[in-house]
Amino acid sequence: MTVHQPIRPAEKRPLTVRLATPRGFCAGVDRAIQIVERALEKFGAPVYVRHEIVHNRHVVDRLKSMGAVFVKELDDCPDDRPVVFSAHGVPKSVPATARAREMLFLDATCPLVSKVHVEAERHHAAGRHIILIGHAGHPEVVGTMGQLPADAISLVETVEDAEAFQRPGEAPLAYATQTTLSVDDTAEILATLKRRFPELPDPHKEDICYATTNRQEAVKRLGAVSELVLVIGSKNSSNSARLVEVALRAGARDARLVDDAGHVDWSWLDGVSTLGITAGASAPERLIEDLVQAVCDRFDAQVVEDDGERETVTFKLPRVLTA
Structure with a gap:
């Protein structure tokens, strides 16, 4: 008589999962x-x-x-x-x-976008022409440019744009930036503008908001130690897309933007021993939790929370909603 051995489920492969801090909602x-x-x-x-x-x-x-x-x-x-x-x-x-x-x-x-609006209006009132660093067509850029007359502000998207920009007339120059840009890319653009127009103030990061900066610093740490970084966020989210770019630049072999766990192609994890996970500033934490659970269902996962900036910023609601 043939004795059949019971079929055992395949053992889960070990995987280290590193969660970025901070991540998700700002x-x-x-x-x-x-x-x-x-x-x-x-x-x-x-x-x-x-x-x-x-x-x-x-x-x-x-x-x-x-x-x-x-x-x-x-x-x-x-x-x-x-x-x-x-x-x-x-x-x-x-x-x-x-x-x-x-x-x-x-x-x-x-409120941090409103701060950029106020800054642009202040420069305009002082007679300066504003160079806005940002992505054409993004709602934030449309809103900021819409604070001023069309001839008072020029959009620069890349280092090449910064090299090609020509001062309109004799007006002194100032600059502002979209709040969700790559910190490193923006620094390159500002360095180019500063070289060409030395009267511009020294580069600063105030316009790129704290949440964007913190999440990019966190994903740099992930990219340096992870073969793959998954970023939860929608395709039209600027800050989420920048996290993918930053992860790759930091050394990750691969980085992907996914709406949720259901959009993960699990073949991406072939040969991956350390997986980094983060989320853009507009992505709910429950999507991270669902993704971590999906990973744990498939792997013998050791989940490690990175030690990053702890955010305590809050903004008041309009008075009409709190009265």
């Missing part, structure tokens, strides 16, 4: 989401939101399920329902139109 994103949630509680559904409140599909879908209606422009909103402006900021013409229509609007612009 204070500006948390505030923007709370504004939509509180507006729904106070005014009932529907509440309209001009553009995606933050660039994350999961966040947008959850708010839709609660009664938020996402639109491209104010023309798509009725006059008698609240409208929220996204965390990325809006051109001055948008709140002006809302006031003219006597709409109830709530501005969820991140």
Whole structure:
């Protein structure tokens, strides 16, 4: 008689998983989401939101399920329902139109983006021409450029753009930056501009927000020790896309941007002994938890939390929502 041995499940391969700290939501994103949630509680559904409140599909879908209606422009909103402006900021013409229509609007612009707007207006008032470093078409860039007359601000995206930029007229120059850029790439662009226009102030990082800077520093540590880094975030999230670039530059063999665990191709982990995991500033922590669980289901995973910057920043909500 043949004796059949019981079939044993294949042993899980060992894998070290390093979680970046900090990761996920920043204070500006948390505030923007709370504004939509509180507006729904106070005014009932529907509440309209001009553009995606933050660039994350999961966040947008959850708010839709609660009664938020996402639109491209104010023309798509009725006059008698609240409208929220996204965390990325809006051109001055948008709140002006809302006031003219006597709409109830709530501005969820991140205070650190608003700081850039104020800085650009200050330079303009002093007679300076502003060079804005950022990505064309990104809502934050559209909003910042929309604070000023079109001829008062020029967009520079790359070192090549910085080399080609020509001063318009005789006006002195100043600069501002999008808050979600690569710190290292921006430093290169600023160095090029400073070489060509020595009167520019010394490069600084104030416009690139603390959350972007902290997450890039954290992913540099992951990239230096991980063969693969997975970044949770949506494709239209600038800060998330920059994390992939930073991880590769730091030494990771591979880095991927994924919406969630369901978008991971597990063949990416072939030959990987250390996996780094992080999330962009608009990605909920539950997506990280789901990804870690999916990894643990497939591997004998040792999960290590990196020791990084602990963030304590918070921003106040609009008074109309807290009164």
